[in-house]
Amino acid sequence: MGCAHFSTDVSYLPDLEGYFANLLRTREKLLSFLDADEWARTEALPSDEEITRIRRLIARVKADVDDLSEAERTQIEEAVGVVRRARNGVVRLNMPSVRQPPSTIRPDRTA
Numbered sequence: 001m002g003c004a005h006f007s008t009d010v011s012y013l014p015d016l017e018g019y020f021a022n023l024l025r026t027r028e029k030l031l032s033f034l035d036a037d038e039w040a041r042t043e044a045l046p047s048d049e050e051i052t053r054i055r056r057l058i059a060r061v062k063a064d065v066d067d068l069s070e071a072e073r074t075q076i077e078e079a080v081g082v083v084r085r086a087r088n089g090v091v092r093l094n095m096p097s098v099r100q101p102p103s104t105i106r107p108d109r110t111a
Helices: 010-032 038-044 048-066 070-088
Strands: none
Touching: 010 038, 010 048, 010 070
């Protein structure tokens, strides 16, 4: 369960905590804009529901880890390290791009 963006897998906890911190920072920044129209601020603000949902998800994952024995927690931490290193090592393929030929607007000039 939880939000659609993050899994409740404990290996996602650092990402989830970073996302949560970013939500709170964004909310504080947007609330500080006094000149913004109310409708714009309301549309841009992260919803209280989303913040609450993420906060609960983090608490649930941490509580599940806290319920483990020391040996189980050590195994989980080692497994999470392996999973996160593997996840970080994945090469992401971006959209291909086309190189533009050099401009020939002024062929008499050199670069």
